[in-house]
Amino acid sequence: xxxxxxxxxxxxxxxxxxxxxxxxxxxxxxxxxxxxxxxxxxxxxxxxxxxxxxxxxxxxxxxxxxxxxxxxxxxxxxxxxxxxxxxxxxxxxxxxxxxxxxxxxxxxxxxxxxxxxxxxxxxxxxxxxxxxxxxxxxxxxxxxxxxxxxxxxxxxxxxxxxxxxxxxxxxxxxxxxxxxxxxxxxxxxxxxxxxxxxxxxxxxxxxxxxxxxxxxxxxxxxxxxxxxxxxxxxxxxxxxxxxxxxxxxxxxxxxxxxxxxxxxxxxxxxxxxxxxxxxxxxxxxxxxxxxxxxxxxxxxxxxxxxxxxxxxxxxxxxxxxxxxxxxxxxxxxxxxxxxxxxxxxxxxxxxxxxxxxxxxxxxxxxxxxxxxxxxxxxxxxxxxxxxxxxxxxxxxxxxxxxxxxxxxxxxxxxxxxxxxxxxx
Numbered sequence: 001x002x003x004x005x006x007x008x009x010x011x012x013x014x015x016x017x018x019x020x021x022x023x024x025x026x027x028x029x030x031x032x033x034x035x036x037x038x039x040x041x042x043x044x045x046x047x048x049x050x051x052x053x054x055x056x057x058x059x060x061x062x063x064x065x066x067x068x069x070x071x072x073x074x075x076x077x078x079x080x081x082x083x084x085x086x087x088x089x090x091x092x093x094x095x096x097x098x099x100x101x102x103x104x105x106x107x108x109x110x111x112x113x114x115x116x117x118x119x120x121x122x123x124x125x126x127x128x129x130x131x132x133x134x135x136x137x138x139x140x141x142x143x144x145x146x147x148x149x150x151x152x153x154x155x156x157x158x159x160x161x162x163x164x165x166x167x168x169x170x171x172x173x174x175x176x177x178x179x180x181x182x183x184x185x186x187x188x189x190x191x192x193x194x195x196x197x198x199x200x201x202x203x204x205x206x207x208x209x210x211x212x213x214x215x216x217x218x219x220x221x222x223x224x225x226x227x228x229x230x231x232x233x234x235x236x237x238x239x240x241x242x243x244x245x246x247x248x249x250x251x252x253x254x255x256x257x258x259x260x261x262x263x264x265x266x267x268x269x270x271x272x273x274x275x276x277x278x279x280x281x282x283x284x285x286x287x288x289x290x291x292x293x294x295x296x297x298x299x300x301x302x303x304x305x306x307x308x309x310x311x312x313x314x315x316x317x318x319x320x321x322x323x324x325x326x327x328x329x330x331x332x333x334x335x336x337x338x339x340x341x342x343x344x345x346x347x348x349x350x351x352x353x354x355x356x357x358x359x360x361x362x363x364x365x366x367x368x369x370x371x372x373x374x375x376x377x378x379x380x381x382x383x384x385x386x387x388x389x390x391x392x393x394x395x396x397x398x399x400x401x402x403x404x405x406x407x408x409x410x411x412x413x414x415x416x417x418x419x420x421x422x423x424x
Contacts, residue, residue, distance in 0.1 A: 003015070003019060017091075021092075021093055024089050024098060025090070027089050029086060029088045030087065030088075031084060031085070032084070032086075032100060034052035034061075035081065035083075036052060036053075036082075037052075037060065037079055039078075039079060041070070047064050047065070047067065048064070048065050048066075050062070050063040050064075050077075050102075058181065061099065062097070063085060063087060063099065064099055064102065065101070065105065069103075069104075069105060073105060084105075084106045086102070086105075088100070089101075120247065124247065124251070129226070129250075129251050136253045137234070138234050139202045139234075141167070141268065142202035142267070143202050144171045144172065144198070145163065145170060145171070145203055145266050146172075146196075146198065146201040147159055147160075147172050147174045147175070147204075147205050148175050148176075148188055148207070149176065149207045149259075150177070153207075153209065154209050156207065158207070158258070158259040158263065159205060159207050159238070159260075162260050162264065163266065163267050166263065166264065166267050166268065167267040167268060167269070168270065173195060173200070173201050175192075175194055177190070180208075180211065180218065181218075185221040188206065188219075189224055189227045192206070192231060192235075196231045201233055202233065203233060203234050204235045206219075206238065206239065207238040208238070209240070210240045216239060219237075219239050219246035219247070219248040220246040220248065221247075225248060228251050229251050234253040236252060236254045236255075236256055236266060237252035237256065238257075238259045241258060242258070360391055361392040365390060366390040367388070367389055368387065370386050381400060383401055383402045384399060387399070
């Protein structure tokens with residue numbers, strides 16, 4: 001029966017809640033088909049909680065079942081599996097929620113959701129989108145870090161705070177997008193494209209906190225996977241927790257287990273870097289000091305040698321050698337000059353001995369006629385002829401008084417005797 005209420009006589013909340021509970025209870029047990037997106041099995045509790053998602057619409061409902069029913073299943077119930085549940089709808093007035101109390105669970109093989117994701121993964125892997133050689137290295141210290149995440153989310157705080165704690169000067173370019181729901185894929189691709197065009201963004205982080213398989217479905221969308229593969233900027237995937245692995249993790253250049261881990265991957269730790277710089281400086285200083293010590297030892301060894309200890313010793317030895325060579329040169333030159341002077345004297349004496357003037361100085365004379373011809377015979381000279389007598393210091397002009405020829409030479413007269421026979 002419908003409740004009769006009016007502004008003057010409103011029904012209390014408990015009455016409405018109890019009425020809703022009655023209406024739901026009258027629905028009876030129903031068979032429901034859906035995909036398991038979350039399973040919560042707490043230790044010590046006799047009830048297992050599940051979330052059953054509609055295969056088409058974005059609608060979910062909570063399902064509870066006894067632990068004995070859950071454990072009696074032939075195959076373990078995993079997230080993403082498709083099942084058919086015979087359950088009784090129940091409304092809890094105290095919490096204002098509706099859930100299904102499962103009485104029977106039937107598995108429908110591999111869940112359609114996981115099968116579809118597996119087929120998609122195999123297709124993209126066959127195209128080579130997940131190849132290792134396509135992975136780009138992250139920059140050591142990016143100029144600016146791009147971040148795609150939901151506004152005011154825990155993932156955003158984790159990335160920003162941890163990155164700035166590691167490197168306080170890091171700069172971020174944040175592009176907000178819905179990280180779940182039907183608009184998530186399109187908004188994430190738009191944010192990726194905007195950050196990829198930014199000239200200062202050197203690395204892009206796509207971050208989202210944990211969630212069910214249903215919540216993480218947009219990050220396995222084929223369009224998003226291809227968009228990440230086409231970016232020119234390295235992409236870090238930080239979706240969910242360590243067990244979660246959407247297809248975005250496979251195509252990204254680096255996979256981070258959590259948003260906090262992504263912050264550690266994109267920027268170095270300033271403390272570690274300063275420690276490394278100090279260590280490198282100490283090693284460099286020690287290397288330079290060792291090099292200087294080694295070179296100084298070499299210099300000391302060279303300076304200890306006699307030639308470098310007193311360089312003038314080499315000069316002094318050479319000075320003595322040069323002086324000795326100079327003296328030898330002078331003596332040799334003097335000897336050669338003396339011998340040359342003697343040779344010149346001898347040649348001069350021989351020349352003088354052969355000179356006609358020297359012959360004249362020994363008492364000889366040259367008789368010439370008025371024409372200047374030398375008279376070598378009495379023939380052609382008559383008494384009273386004018387002649388010229390050439391002596392050592394001049395000429396004597398004379399007139400012959402007579403001519404007397406020498407007897408035939410028998411070889412017994414000396415030249416002096418023959419000369420004495422000339423009569424002037």
